Amino acid sequence: MNISILVTCLCDAIYPHVAESMVRILHRYGIPLDFPEMQTCCGQPAFNSGYWEEARVAAMTTIASFEDSDFVIAPSGSCVGMIRHHYPTLFKEDQEMLRKVNALMEKTYEFTQFLVHVLGITDLGATFPYNVTYHPSCHGNRLLGVKDEPYQLLSHVKGCKLIPLPFATDCCGFGGTFSVKLSDLSGAMVQEKVEHVMETEAEVLVGLDMACLMNIGGRLSHEGKNIRVMHLAELLYEGVKRANE
Amino acid sequence: MSEQRDMDDLKERVRVALNNDFLRNAVKFTTEKLRKGKQAATDELGNWEEWRERGKQIRLQTIAHLDYYLSLFVDNLRAAGGKVHFASTAEEAVQISLKIMKAKQAKSVVKSKSMVSEEVQINQALEEAGIEVVETDLGEYIIQLANETPSHIIIPAIHRNRNQVAELFSEVAGEKLPADTTVLAGFARSKLREKFLQADIGITGCNFAIAESGSMVLFSNEGNARMVSTLPKTQITMMGMERIIPSWEDLEVMATLLPRAATGQKLTVYMSAIHGPKRNDEVDGPEELHVIIIDNGRSHQLGDPDFQEVLHCIRCGACLNACPVYRHIGGHAYGWVYSGxxxxxxxxxxxxxxGEWREVANASSLCGACYEACPVKIPLHDMLVYIRRRNVEEKRTDVIEKLGMSAFGKIASNHKRFRLAVKAGQLGQKFIARKGKITAKVGPLKNWTTYRVAPTFAQRSFRESWRQLDQELKQEMSLPQNQEIRQRMQEIIAKRGEKSE
Incomplete structure (x- = not known):
């Protein structure tokens, strides 16, 4: 059985420890993972900006990278959302590619979906004694339907007090190239998100997508706010290590 | 480069809105109230997702067979005594209206709220022709006095508060009115009552046109639509050609969806159904009823797989209330009459x-809150991307972005180039990174770092460290793969085969 990591370009280049945490968690359940080296980026930046030719090239690389995989797991709801929601649109006039797209769609999972729905695990035996608030990223939440999974996982973490984030499902304002094209607007949106995060008085902000966390964390840091920003995979892995100390 | 100028215009409108704290607070306050109201109303109704799906199916069926339902509507409306006009453009709609005005020697017109009449800019045309036109919806009355366009589909004066309204009304009254909502509404009521009684012609919009009977249904909260459609001797109704629904039974679904999605109301205060002009045995209603069915770009969407569904819209404004972009900039920044x-x-x-309006599709983070809020499930977030794609295909794009995307395509098509690009980033950042952070406001980074700290490339990318990690994990005694888990995974794989067979 080939179980593959879709690392996502952002976690590959900027946040490798997030992908590593995901790998180490799955390793604990005896899940052997492979990393198809051919992978690059899912193509979302180009797709969302309207550059579909470039997006198709990236998508074809992604599709080819995982042709031999039985399961594909990514630490991002947005990239998996791209595959599940937009790849069929990108190749709607190409039956041969559509067949491949369908094959990839049904075997690709966001990290928490894989844990909860495939492995059937919600309690990792982790301990993380902090006040935590969770930001549900839009694409994971709306395109992919990742709703309860992270809450189920967090609810079993010992010592972790989950504080509800006000207006949690409101967008953080990232939006890919939107954040630089209409930077003032994106800046206003992330400022609002940061204000909501601050209201919780949480010590840790957790999420499932590093792009959104890069945006919110970047604003928190810009404003000199001392809140730790983590991907849920990092939190869980750190929590498992802590429990075993 | 007109594309750049168009984008700069959009940025400027956004900047103006963002600097208007008053506007932002007013819009935020009201949209939050409406969002909460919608949530409560849909929770109370129950099965909201099923209602949405029913709404979508009705709109899908209607728009897919619009020619049939539209002609059925027109036949039934004519049979009921209504006069039907078709306008293919905004200009034609205006000319048809002016012709009716002239025939009736109209001097004054009262209007109830209608977005399509804003779209064709009938008010300006009437005023130029020397005809007095008065908006009778309170919000519309306010923006008419302020000489503005609506900044929200159902709450046109969402960006104004009572102090500003008091100022506007005081000018009309010729005396200082207090910023008290009861006094202000009372003033508007008495002022508008005069206008209702004087008016030669009433202009209304149309929420739903029922094909099976040729009737038109108006939703309103202030009762003004009923006054506009009963007091003047002549009534003109303007409707977009897509306002049709097949039957009264379908209206029940729409009447369940629209007010709840719009304002969180179970039903609007007034729901008026108009069936032809006044008959001999009736006491009120217009003697003549003219219906102008307006195309103005709509029929081009029919048969377009990307955009046909935009004709499903029932103009409830729920997507505006849910939109985080709208919340920060309000409606005027969008440039035309429809916002959000x-x-x-x-x-x-x-x-x-x-061309100048194409750029507006860039003002979205593509978060999908609009789709989630839409009572008839229009995939607006996808359509925004389709417009961007169209802009790229028609070469209406920024040169730097185009170069960047072309480079992206090359890097994303080959993992060796990807690895090199990451390497270049790792080396290049040495000049500007401090302790794993970038704060310098230089070059293309500036738009990011003005508001946020930027992260740095990792010293070793995941792919650079994978081999070592893989070996470490292979040597380490991992727990033997749980048999139960293994079985589950095999079952999942097996099921995929079944599905595709």
Whole structure:
């Protein structure tokens, strides 16, 4: 059985420890993972900006990278959302590619979906004694339907007090190239998100997508706010290590 | 480079809105109230997702067979004594109206709220022709006095508060009115009552046109639509050609969806059904009823797989209330009469020749809150991307972005180039990174770092460290793979085969 990591370009280049945490968690359940080296980026930046030719090239690389995989797991709801929601649109006039797209769609999972729905695990035996608030990223939440999974996982973490984030499902304002094209607007949106995060008085902000966390964390840091920003995979892995100390 | 100028215009409108704290607070306050109201109303109703799906199916069926339902509506309306006019453009709609005005020697017109009449800019045309035109919806009355366009589909004066309204009304009254909502509404009521009684012609919009009977249904909260459609001797109703629904039974679904999605009301205060002009045995109603069915770019969407669904819109404004972009900039920044996510789609698709409005599709983070809020499930977030794609295909893009995307395509098509690009980033950042952070406001980074700290490339990318990690994990005694888990995974794989067979 080939179980593959879709690392996502952002976690590959900027946040490798997030992908590593995901790998180490799955390793604990005896899940052997492979990393198809051919992978690059899912193509979302180009797709969302309207550059579909470039997006198709990236998508074809992604599709080819995982042709031999039985399961594909990514630490991002947005990239998996791209595959599940937009790849069929990108190749709607190409039956041969559509067949491949369908094959990839049904075997690709966001990290928490894989844990909860495939492995059937919600309690990792982790301990993380902090006040935590969770930001549900839009694409994971709306395109992919990742709703309860992270809450189920967090609810079993010992010592972790989950504080509800006000207006949690409101967008953080990232939006890919939107954040630089209409930077003032994106800046206003992330400022609002940061204000909501601050209201919780949480010590840790957790999420499932590093792009959104890069945006919110970047604003928190810009404003000199001392809140730790983590991907849920990092939190869980750190929590498992802590429990075993 | 007109594309750059168009984008700069959009940025400037956004900047003006963002600097208006008053506007932002007012819009935020009201949209939050409406969002909460919608949530409560839909929770109370129950099975909201099923209602949405029913709404979608009705709109899908209607728009897919619009020619049939539209002609059925027209036949039934004519049979009921209504006069039907078709306008293919805004200009034609205006000319038809002016012709009716002239025939009736009309001097004054009262209007109830209608977005399509804003779209064709009937008020300006009437005023130029020397005809007094008065908006009778309170919000519309306010923006008419302020000489503005609506900044929300159902709450046109969402950006104004009572102090500003008091100032506007005081000017009309010729005396200082207090900023008290009861006094202000009372003033508007008495002022408008005079106008209702004087008016030669009433102009209304139309929420739903029922094909099976040729009737038109108006939703309103103030009762003014009923006054406009009963007091003047002549009534003109303007409707977009897509306002049709097949039957009264379908109206029940729409009447369940629209007010709940719009304001969180179970039903609007007034729901008026108009069936032809006044008959001999009736006491009130217009003697003549003219219905102007307006195309103005709509029929071009029919048969377009990307945009046909935009004609499903029932103009409830729920997408505006849910939209985080709208919340920060309000409606005027969108440039035309329709704002928010639906405006960002409608504006460029109804006005394909107006290049300056295409850029508005960029004002979205594509978060999908609009789709989630839409009572008839229009995929607005996808349509915004389709407009961007169209802009790229028609070469209406920024040169730097185009170069960047072309480079992206090359890097994303080959993992060796990807690895090199990451390497270049790792080396290049040495000049500007401090302790794993970038704060320098230089070059293309500036737009990011003005508001946020930027992260740095990791010293070793995941792919660079994978081999070592893989070996470490292979040597380490991992727990033997749980048999139960293994079985589950095999079952999942097996099921995929079944599905595709």
């Amino acid at each position: 996510p639906i405006g960002a789609v409608l504006t460029p698709v109804l006005n394909p020749d107006k």
